[in-house]
Amino acid sequence: MKSDVISRRRPGAALAALAGAQFTVMLATSIVNVALPGIRAGVGLSDSGTPWVVNAYGLAFGALLLAGGRAADLLGRRRVLLTGLAVFALSSVAAGLAGSPAVLIAARAVQGMGAAAVAPASLALVMGLFPPGPGRGRALGVWGAVSGAGGAAGVLLGGVLTQAWGWPWIFHAVAVGALAVLAAAAASVPRTPVTETGRFDLPGTVTVTLALTTLVWGLTSARGSGWTDPTVLGAFGLTALLLAVFVLVERRHPDPLLPPRLFRTGRVAAGNVLMALLGSVWIALFFFLPLHQQQVLGLSPLVTGVGQLPLAFAIMLGSALAPRISRRAGPTATVTGALLAEAAGLLWLARIGAHGGYLTDVLGPSILIGLGLSVAFVQLTALSVEGVPQQDAGLAGGLVNTTRQVGGAVGLAVLATLAGATTGRAEAAHQPYLEALTAGYRTAFAVSAAVLAAAAALAPLLARRGPAAPLGEAGTRPTPAAHN
Known part of the structure; x- marks a missing residue:
């Protein structure tokens, strides 16, 4: 296993690749904020559609993180990381080439799906590379630095690219970064054995993902429609119902998505x-x-x-x-x-x-x-x-x-x-x-x-x-x- 040897000798290279993955995910969260006026004019977004350039990414990202984390445990963290980065890069290219609101918003949602695979897999790999102690503390310090700096850097890079070459380049730049991180991770992150042998909790995953989706959708809609809007209240009511179903499903499943031992x-x-x-x-x-x-x-x-x-x-x-x-x-x-x-x-x-x-x-x-x-x-x-x-x-x-x-x-x-x-x-x-x-x-x-x-x-x-x-x-x- 050549990559295992490389990682043992140079854990810093693997950490740099994993930190780069997290940085790219956080960058994509904020890079569109400054460019929204240009994006709106470029693809013909309406007033109600413009926020969904941000919301589609955040909604898919937040709703699928638990599923991404569980998939990483069952299928292999390195495999899920590399797959997520590939999906993230391709959807970023699609967003930059989008000529209509529907294509752009759909691409942003797929981008969020890729991010939901990358974030938990990369964090788990960091924890596996560095055992408890000062080394892990320093690694998590790097992790925190790139997570926070990614949000701030997104605003800066979004402003520079939008003003210099136009809004599509914010997505093309993210795609280039994701591909570079993908190559670095493939070369430096070790192949680790899959240690979880349980079954994937599909009913629990579906119900909690739908619950988080309706919750985030209701919250984002409330910003424009108001908290008493019937659609918003309906979303919150459906969220409560889905969470109740999720609890019942988890009690019955032999390998629940959120096992009690975790807490x-x-x-x-x-x-x-x-x-x-x-x-x-x-x-x-x-x-x-x-x-x-x-x-x-x-x-x-x-x-x-x-x-x-x-x-x-x-x-x-x-x-x-x-x-x-x-x-x-x-x-x-x-x-x-x-x-x-x-x-x-x-x-x-x-x-x-x-x-x-x-x-x-x-x-x-x-x-x-x-x-x-x-x-x-x-x-x-x-x-x-x-x-x-x-x-x-x-x-x-x-x-x-x-x-x-x-x-x-x-x-x-x-x-x-x-x-x-x-x-x-x-x-x-x-x-x-x-x-x-x-x-x-x-x-x-x-x-x-x-x-x-x-x-x-x-x-x-x-x-x-x-x-x-x-x-x-x-x-x-x-x-x-x-x-x-």
Whole structure:
């Protein structure tokens, strides 16, 4: 097995490829934000159709992460990773060549499906390459750096490419990056034995995927139609019904998609709750901050992207320092302090003015937010997979990504509604448009700070660590299978 030998000698090469996969997935999440006006004009999107360029990717990504994680455990993580990257690259090319709204939105949905395979498989491979200890801490620091920097880099690259060559190149660039990562992963990531021998839980996968799809669809629709719209309420009601069916299916299936043992090990449950709260603020930050820079401060797409660089650098710095901070202060204190630091940065950002500037209103808070966000993300990712049996590593990676994505969808829908309501009241009170818009953004940032403060108050739950589950629990006997 030549690739096994290469990986043992050069684990850094495998880590670089896996981090590149995660970076590409996160890049595709935010790279379209700045380019939306050009995309709308280019393919003839309507007002109601434009948000679905973003929503189609996020919906497919969030809804299929659990299925992607379980598939990685059953079929082989390397195989699922490479397949996901290929699907991701091809759908990116299709999105760049799209000449109609239907083709573009469909391509973005398939792109999200590929991402749902890549993210949990790559995280599980990282956990397998680096055993518990300082090495794994450093690897997760790299993971956190590229995850956070990918969102900020997407805004920058989207602005540069849109302004220089037009919106199709944002998708072509993502495709080129995905193909490069695919080649690097094929050369450096080892073939690992499949250790899970259970059956794929198709009924559970279908019901939970449909439940997450209807939930995210309802939340994204609520931003435009309102929370009391019958269609939105119907989506939430169907979500509740599907989740109830999912619980019944899981109780009866011999190899459930979410086995109970997963929540009895390590800090999985507490880590995922806090990751959902962090995600609810994270996604919204990268939505509102570029809008404020362009709509209120009047910055161009390119300058807006450049303005994200300090945030990206702060994220990379915090991710590098996170393992060292955790070893000295302990994981619970580290998470608490990081969440409070990010909350303080958002409170600072909530003081923006309609006639302010980037240097006075945005730069300082961005650095503080980036440091807190990155440290919290690295630690919560590590804690959410800590103590999980190797047979469930892919599923645990899918779960923590799911909670972040779904938390982000919930947070963005709620914060966008609150911001819109605040702006509407300000306009009704005859405030100038820019001041009304700024008031809405201030509300979103202030509420985000409150959410993180609540998350910090819940951080002591991380101290309640359950026993690590041994391999082979719940009737499974993992045995080496064919390499993949």
